[in-house]
Amino acid sequence: MSTPARYNFHETEARWQKVWNERQTFRAVMDRARPKYYVLEMFPYPSGRIHMGHVRNYTQGDVIARYKRARGFNVLHPMGWDAFGLPAENAAMEKKVHPKKWTYENIATMKVQLKSMGLSLDWSREIATCDPSYYRHQQKMFLDFWNAGLAYRKEAWVNWDPVDNTVLANEQVIEGKGWRTGAPVERRKLTQWNLKITHFADEMLERLDTLKRWPEKVRLMQANWIGKSRGARVFWDLTDASGADRGKLEIFTTRPDTLYGASFAALSPEHPIVAELAGSDPGLERFVAECRKTGTAAAEVETAEKVGYKLPLLARHPLIPGKTMPVYAANFVLMEYGTGAIFGCPGHDERDHEFATKYGLPILPVVAPADTDPKAFSVADAPFVEDGVIINSDFLNGLGVDDAKARVISRLEEMGVGKGTTQYRLRDWLVSRQRYWGCPIPAIHCEGCGIVPVPDKDLPVQLPDDVTFDRPGNPLDRHPTWKHVDCPKCGKPGRRETDTFDTFIDSSWYFDRFTSPGLETAPFDREENHYWMPVDQYIGGVEHAILHLLYSRFWTRAMRDVQMTDRDEPFDGLFTQGMVCHETYRAADGAWLTPEEISRDGATVVRLSDNSPVEVGRSEKMSKSRKNVVDPDQIIRDYGADTARWFMLSDSPPERDLEWTEAGVTGAWRFQQRLFRIASTALEKVPPAGTSKPASFPDAAIALRRAAHKAIAGVSADIEAFHFNKAVARLYELANTIDSFKAADEPAKWALREALEIFVRLIGPMTPHLAEELWQQLGHKSLLADSAWPQPEDALLVDDTVTVAVQLNGKLRGTIALPKDAPKAAAEAAALVMPELLRGLEGRAPKRVIVVPNRIVNVVV
RNA sequence: GCCCCCGUGGCGGAAUUGGUAGACGCGCCUGACUCAAAAUCAGGUUCCUCACGGAGUGUUGGUUCGAGUCCGACCGGGGGUACCA
Numbered sequence: 001m002s003t004p005a006r007y008n009f010h011e012t013e014a015r016w017q018k019v020w021n022e023r024q025t026f027r028a029v030m031d032r033a034r035p036k037y038y039v040l041e042m043f044p045y046p047s048g049r050i051h052m053g054h055v056r057n058y059t060q061g062d063v064i065a066r067y068k069r070a071r072g073f074n075v076l077h078p079m080g081w082d083a084f085g086l087p088a089e090n091a092a093m094e095k096k097v098h099p100k101k102w103t104y105e106n107i108a109t110m111k112v113q114l115k116s117m118g119l120s121l122d123w124s125r126e127i128a129t130c131d132p133s134y135y136r137h138q139q140k141m142f143l144d145f146w147n148a149g150l151a152y153r154k155e156a157w158v159n160w161d162p163v164d165n166t167v168l169a170n171e172q173v174i175e176g177k178g179w180r181t182g183a184p185v186e187r188r189k190l191t192q193w194n195l196k197i198t199h200f201a202d203e204m205l206e207r208l209d210t211l212k213r214w215p216e217k218v219r220l221m222q223a224n225w226i227g228k229s230r231g232a233r234v235f236w237d238l239t240d241a242s243g244a245d246r247g248k249l250e251i252f253t254t255r256p257d258t259l260y261g262a263s264f265a266a267l268s269p270e271h272p273i274v275a276e277l278a279g280s281d282p283g284l285e286r287f288v289a290e291c292r293k294t295g296t297a298a299a300e301v302e303t304a305e306k307v308g309y310k311l312p313l314l315a316r317h318p319l320i321p322g323k324t325m326p327v328y329a330a331n332f333v334l335m336e337y338g339t340g341a342i343f344g345c346p347g348h349d350e351r352d353h354e355f356a357t358k359y360g361l362p363i364l365p366v367v368a369p370a371d372t373d374p375k376a377f378s379v380a381d382a383p384f385v386e387d388g389v390i391i392n393s394d395f396l397n398g399l400g401v402d403d404a405k406a407r408v409i410s411r412l413e414e415m416g417v418g419k420g421t422t423q424y425r426l427r428d429w430l431v432s433r434q435r436y437w438g439c440p441i442p443a444i445h446c447e448g449c450g451i452v453p454v455p456d457k458d459l460p461v462q463l464p465d466d467v468t469f470d471r472p473g474n475p476l477d478r479h480p481t482w483k484h485v486d487c488p489k490c491g492k493p494g495r496r497e498t499d500t501f502d503t504f505i506d507s508s509w510y511f512d513r514f515t516s517p518g519l520e521t522a523p524f525d526r527e528e529n530h531y532w533m534p535v536d537q538y539i540g541g542v543e544h545a546i547l548h549l550l551y552s553r554f555w556t557r558a559m560r561d562v563q564m565t566d567r568d569e570p571f572d573g574l575f576t577q578g579m580v581c582h583e584t585y586r587a588a589d590g591a592w593l594t595p596e597e598i599s600r601d602g603a604t605v606v607r608l609s610d611n612s613p614v615e616v617g618r619s620e621k622m623s624k625s626r627k628n629v630v631d632p633d634q635i636i637r638d639y640g641a642d643t644a645r646w647f648m649l650s651d652s653p654p655e656r657d658l659e660w661t662e663a664g665v666t667g668a669w670r671f672q673q674r675l676f677r678i679a680s681t682a683l684e685k686v687p688p689a690g691t692s693k694p695a696s697f698p699d700a701a702i703a704l705r706r707a708a709h710k711a712i713a714g715v716s717a718d719i720e721a722f723h724f725n726k727a728v729a730r731l732y733e734l735a736n737t738i739d740s741f742k743a744a745d746e747p748a749k750w751a752l753r754e755a756l757e758i759f760v761r762l763i764g765p766m767t768p769h770l771a772e773e774l775w776q777q778l779g780h781k782s783l784l785a786d787s788a789w790p791q792p793e794d795a796l797l798v799d800d801t802v803t804v805a806v807q808l809n810g811k812l813r814g815t816i817a818l819p820k821d822a823p824k825a826a827a828e829a830a831a832l833v834m835p836e837l838l839r840g841l842e843g844r845a846p847k848r849v850i851v852v853p854n855r856i857v858n859v860v861v
Numbered sequence: 862g863c864c865c866c867c868g869u870g871g872c873g874g875a876a877u878u879g880g881u882a883g884a885c886g887c888g889c890c891u892g893a894c895u896c897a898a899a900a901u902c903a904g905g906u907u908c909c910u911c912a913c914g915g916a917g918u919g920u921u922g923g924u925u926c927g928a929g930u931c932c933g934a935c936c937g938g939g940g941g942u943a944c945c946a
Contacts (some may be wrong), residue, residue: 106933175942220865221941229945253946266946273872306944332944343944350862351944545941651873651886659873667887670900736885737870805881810927812881828927839913850926856880860926 007676009640013769017118025785026120028076030531039065040511042540042548043080046106046128047087050113052580052660053541055632059645060577060654060724061539062119064687066765067719069120070789076532078514079114079121080561081107083130084503086164088437092469099437100465103130113633118641118768120533120785125517129506132204134513135439138505143442143453144562150196153451154780157270157335158192158430159185165472166434167192169502169548170427179547187292193441197554201226201424203568204553213573215655218545225546227425232256232409233339234418236265237316238327246313249273251328252338255345256412257404260393261366263356264344265315265327266308270335274473277311283310284329291331292393292588303533306332306355312364319394319408330355338423347379366393367401415529429551431502436467436475438500446487446494455488462494474498507548508555511535511570529565534572542576549574575722578657582628584617592627595662619659625659630660642767643669649724649766671732672770675763678739679756679774685743686753689779694747701751702796707719707737708755709796715762716789729767734759753778758790806831807858808840816857824851831857 020026030036041061044054065077081103088099095102107128114121127134145151159168159701161178167190172179205226208219231254238246267274269291278285287309308328317323332351333342346356346363356363367388368377374391377384390396395411396404412418432441440461442454454461464482467475476482476498487494509523515532516525518538540548549571556570587607598614599606605614622629635644647668653660697705711734716728738759743752757778764771764784775784802829803815814836818827828849831837837859848860 217865217940224864224942227942227945231946249946255946304944332946337945342945349946351946423945426945542940653874656867656874659889661873663887664873671886674901674931725873725883726875732885803881807881807927810880810925815881848926850880852880852927856927858880858926 007643007673007770007773009672009769010564012773013116013118013641016769017115017771019772019783020118020120020785023783024124025783026122027124028078028122028532029076030528031074032255034072034074035683036076037065037068037537038076038511038530038535039068039537040514040535040539042538042544043507043510044110045082045085045087046103046110048106048109050110052630052632054114055117055644056580056648056654056658057539057541057577058114058117058119059648060575061537062117062645062768063541063649063724063765064537065120066768066785067789069785070761070764070787072788075120076125076514077119077121078125078127078517078544079119079123080125080127080510080514081129082503082507083107083128084438084500084506084508086435086437089435089469091474092437096469097467100130102129103437116633116641117645120768125514127510127513127517129439129503129510130437132460132462133520135506138439138501138509139442139454139459139461140456141509141523141559141562141564142501142505143456144564144595145195145558146453148524148558148562148789150199150558150561151193152196153191153193155189155191156209157187158190160188160190162186164435165474167430167432169430169504171429171550172502172504176489192430194428194430195554195558197429198424198426200554201426202228202422203557204550205570207553211569211571211574213617214571215542215574215576218542218549218574218576221545222550225426225550229254229423229425231421231423232405232411232412232418233421234259234318234343236318236343238313239316239324241313241314243634247273249315249341250339250544251341251343253343254423255348255399255405256408256418257390257393257396257399258348258366259319259343259408260396261345261347261364262317262325262343263346263362263364264325264352264359266330266333266342266344267311267357268333268335269329269338271333271340273313273327274311275330281312284311286820287329298584304331306330306351306358308355308359318412318415324452326361328355328359335426337425345515346382346383348385350383350385353379353383364392366391369808429502429554431505432499433502434474434477434498434675435500436463436469438503439506440476441497441499441501443497444485444487445496445497446490446492448492449487449489449494451497452487452489458488462641476500504548505549505555508551509559511538511552511688512559512565519717521858523564527563533565533567534570535682537573537575538571539575539581545576562570575655577654578652579621580660581619581657582622582630582660583619584628586615588612588615591624594627595630600662610811619657621657622660635665639669640672640769641667642770643672646671646728646767650728651725653725654722660727671735672767674739675735675770676733676774679760679777682738682743682752682756683777686756686778687746689753691750691753694750695749697747698745700741701743701748702753704737704741704755705793706796706799707734708758709792711762712758712790712792713797719765724766727762731759731763731766760784761787761790802854804831805856806834806837807856808837809860810858813837813840818854820854822853824853827851827853827857831859 001623039061041057048216065075069075083103088103090098091102092099140150159173161168161181161183163183165182168178173185174811176182205223205228208223211219231252234251236249238249240246269288278288308330311329313327314324314326344352344355346352347365348367363380365377365379367384368374368391369388387401390399390404396407440463442461443453444452446452464479467479469475483496483498485496486495512524512529515529519525552570556567559565560567585598587593597608599608605616607614620626647665711730714728714730738755741752743749758775760771772784800820801817802820804818805815806813814834816830818830828851844861846859850858
């Protein structure tokens with residue numbers, strides 16, 4: 001036997017990539033006769049180089065794409081670039097390179113890197129969101145939404161990121177800090193563009209239940225973010241100390257059942273009534289200013305004491321004639337939620353209790369635990385927030401909380417002093433950004449006409465190239481000429497809007513654009529879009545559970561409302577993959593070290609440069625700051641794309657974090673080599689392709705055939721269920737079985753070829769280059785990428801003999817081999833003569849014997 | 862605080878509907894090959910015990926002929942979210 005050649009992945013991977021490219025194997029064309037399958041991974045931001053997170057994401061998507069393709073689906077698997085964004089501007093400031101140049105150079109680099117992974121992508125559909133041919137349609141859609149009342153400008157308190165010098169949407173503030181910079185956000189009152197995402201709050205919440213192929217976790221996060229709560233709005237008459245009418249106060253509450261326990265009213269410091277009073281009250285003005293200073297960071301909020309400022313007003317209780325209560329401005333009342341005003345019920349709310357205790361306000365219990373004597377029940381020390389029975393509340397006494405809510409709301413409505421309402425936590429999407437490298441907002445400010453849309457004929461509003469980044473702030477704003485345009489309505493000099501769109505708009509419809517990427521006259525062709533959409537399988541990081549995934553659901557509905565599509569949801573199936581982690585290393589001086597800077601010998605780890613000891617830290621998400629990054633380029637160069645892909649899929653379930661280890665990679669690499677060797681050795685024995693099937697097989701060959709056909713069924717099910725690690729384990733098993741198979745006669749050799757062919761087809765989605773190579777060596781002229789997925793023979797999926805466990809009182813005593821579906825009596829008889837069982841029985845007679853066919857016999861004494 | 866998820870060998874992780882716990886891989890050990898090493902190949906590898914056997918899926922209690930899986934309480938880890946009235 002000749003020594004098998006070593007597998008040259010360099011040459012092989014490049015060769016097959018070239019073949020796929022030249023034959024345009026993965027080009028997608030609409031074909032109504034075939035079922036479509038749209039596989040999409042979240043497109044990358046062109047930051048410079050791909051990282052391991054990309055490799056994991058795109059490997060998973062590629063497995064699905066290639067698998068579905070083999071199963072006969074017309075697969076669309078495109079790739080593009082989320083190309084607008086702040087890093088390009090930061091690069092411009094630091095490296096004096098234009099954002100456009102920087103972005104396109106990064107795209108070029110990353111495209112080469114992605115191509116080296118051997119992904120089954122249709123590159124002819126590549127798009128970049130910074131291309132005017134893309135964003136012109138975005139501008140047009142925005143104008144349509146504006147026209148339909150889904151976009152508006154409003155002055156409001158907004159989140160300002162002081163590092164990026166721009167406003168942020170609510171979703172982009174994480175624990176009081178900017179999502180990109182981590183800087184504590186400031187509150188500013190500004191006039192900004194908003195999209196009316198709240199218009200769809202209820203629909204988006206309701207439809208979550210129908211997204212069966214989304215992770216439960218993501219649906220839950222979105223539901224919490226939308227935050228629907230039922231309650232009531234209640235109107236309180238305000239008077240001053242003399243009893244003179246001072247208007248009405250509207251509050252929101254989810255606990256109208258506790259209205260009889262009210263002891264004060266509190267307004268947000270930003271409430272209009274407070275603002276008005278502050279004009280003539282310097283003390284109040286100081287209080288409001290003080291509240292504004294307190295940050296919104298989680299730690300600050302938690303420790304901040306509840307403080308109030310008593311206003312010269314009294315509120316009349318809507319249900320208790322003659323009862324009035326004090327009115328405060330209070331720092332814990334938010335202007336953005338409800339009506340910016342509350343009533344305080346200290347007996348049944350933590351915050352109100354703290355506030356009332358501090359200011360000596362009455363604390364009256366109006367709900368008591370069901371089995372407690374109401375007279376003995378006190379909430380002086382702590383509020384009672386659980387369900388119970390209403391007390392001290394006139395017509396509500398004796399009711400449960402839910403009944404009381406319904407009863408009091410109908411009473412309030414009868415009296416005309418309140419109404420039942422639904423409140424959402426979700427707020428409208430603030431989309432203007434005071435930045436250059438984004439899609440210009442197509443609007444013109446005119447002194448006479450107000451804010452005017454840019455006419456269709458003037459679209460796209462293109463970014464000017466000649467901008468400077470020598471100063472902070474928005475380069476568009478200080479551009480000498482760009483913003484000076486005439487009003488399209490009256491022709492007088494106007495001013496162009498210099499804000500650009502939040503880049504999350506760019507990514508809210510790119511999946512639609514992929515269905516007709518070159519179309520100039522519209523964002524997409526209706527028929528193409530109707531054929532390909534929705535995305536059947538979307539894959540990306542869970543960090544977008546709210547941001548991108550919520551915005552995309554909104555944009556899809558907005559397009560529907562302006563009659564562009566008839567679709568409600570963009571993504572039929574969603575999978576969120578885990579992060580790629582790596583150990584961290586620190587030198588004695590505390591400096592982080594890269595994996596290349598260290599050397600490992602058994603348990604000891606030292607620094608390569610000077611052999612000094614290195615402290616090994618826990619595995620964390622790969623990040624530049626901790627230096628625990630491994631460059632995919634390097635891995636692909638040293639081990640090949642197939643090895644990187646195989647390792648990404650083995651071991652860890654795809655939704656969980658994966659720890660990247662050098663040992664794991666070399667293990668994956670050795671397996672590629674071993675496979676090549678197993679196949680090469682076997683190839684010398686097997687009959688040529690197309691040899692007809694023998695009439696019968698020896699037992700060993702039947703066992704091999706069973707193993708191969710079971711692998712088909714198992715791997716298929718595993719891929720469908722995103723259990724790639726289990727599919728990998730099955731493939732190892734099949735490889736081991738093939739490796740140890742001795743093909744003595746012709747039927748056995750035929751079975752060996754069959755098993756090899758099945759194996760090669762099963763690894764096709766995972767290690768496509770090696771599989772394509774072996775497929776060719778097996779004597780096939782056509783591409784594996786164009787071949788159908790193997791079909792298992794049903795007869796080979798079931799065994800004719802099964803191993804049945806025999807237990808004594810539930811403890812395993814041994815196993816017996818029985819024909820499949822043997823009668824219970826036969827199983828029992830076979831078990832009862834087992835020596836291991838008899839020894840355990842010690843002569844006792846069985847009280848009961850439980851037989852589960854094909855599984856277990858349990859003897860009970 | 863509230864909501865959700867997860868605790869299985871030295872490690873990553875398997876285990877349809879409750880039915881032989883530890884598949885598969887990594888690591889480690891032994892042996893073969895080699896002057897030697899690497900690579901490769903063969904065997905072993907949950908723990909205790911020489912063995913027979915026993916124990917074992919975070920802890921603890923329960924349901925069941927039988928529990929990693931179901932139920933209760935607790936401990937630990939992770940994620941989401943929050944003065945949301």
